[in-house]
Amino acid sequence: MNSIPLSATELGNLWQAxxxxxxxxxxxxxxxxxxxxxxxxxILRNAYTIESKNEEKIRTIFKNADAVIPNAFNESDVNKNAPQLFDDNYAIMYVRTMGKVLSGLYTLHEGMSYRQDIRDLYMEFTTDMQHIYSKTTEHLLDKGVLPRPPIVPMPKEVDFINDISYTNGLNPFRKKRPLNTVEIGLVYQSLETNLAGMRLMNGFEQVAKESDVKKYFTRGKELAKEIVSMMSNHLLDSDIPAPSTWAGMVTDSTIPPFSDKLMMYNTSLLSNFGLGSNSIGAAFSFRSDLLLNMGSIMAKTYDFAKDGGKILIKYGWLEEPPSASNRA
Incomplete structure (x- = not known):
């Protein structure tokens, strides 16, 4: 047992994890x-084995610290008798997306940890999630249902930006330069993530029980569609075709496999990841129209996430994180 108590950041991040x-x-x-x-x-069983082991590691840390274990999610949040809502390709695409999201979060959490065992734990979590991401990516590529990003000519010399016009994008009377490779990567990842999110929202919308939850997923689907359209147009403007093949389909089942609580939490997690991803996209983009669109996406995603929090609170689904002592 480690004699050094968990810090507030370590406790909070483990609670989230x-x-x-x-x-x-x-x-x-x-x-x-x-x-x-x-x-x-x-592939799914392998991911389940890894995550079961890692969940138990967090439980052990909480027990050793005499900290209550979060309620989180249990058997009541999944209906194993419900028909298939997403096909096998989408199941793998979903796990791949979660691998991308969680490996990023665990790298961030490691940088906020000070105890050696907690740092080591997040390194293990990150490695495990990268393994899951790699396996799912290779599977989808082998099946031909995951398009690769576009290819551009290899650079033959070093160039420098020497004209402010490089940032042009909003002036309709001036020609936009093609997207650079950094921008293509950011646009492509946004496109890929939101296509996966659009299908997830479509499935969740189809099976949600509460009417306001159903409307929320419909709103999420429309927001994802808007972002997909925007990002596809950015590629097309640079004569880069938007990908036409994407993994996964939603069935016509209307029987919910998951509780509204679980689906809302899942949506909240992805929304918050989207906020972070778009802020990085804005930070590394030079073209003014791309910056403006990234800012617009962030504003809409923030409003969407905020309203999701209100629904979670309304139904008593939002578990409160550990907090500092109230000395008032």
């Missing part, structure tokens, strides 16, 4: 049961 893993395990349980392909089932 436990809830994320608890949610992901419930989704994986359902996906494994409904999977129809042996290779898909194997």
């Amino acid at each position: 436990y809830r994320e893993k608890s949610m992901l395990l419930r989704v994986l349980e359902y996906f494994i049961l409904k999977s129809t392909e042996d290779e898909t089932k194997e």
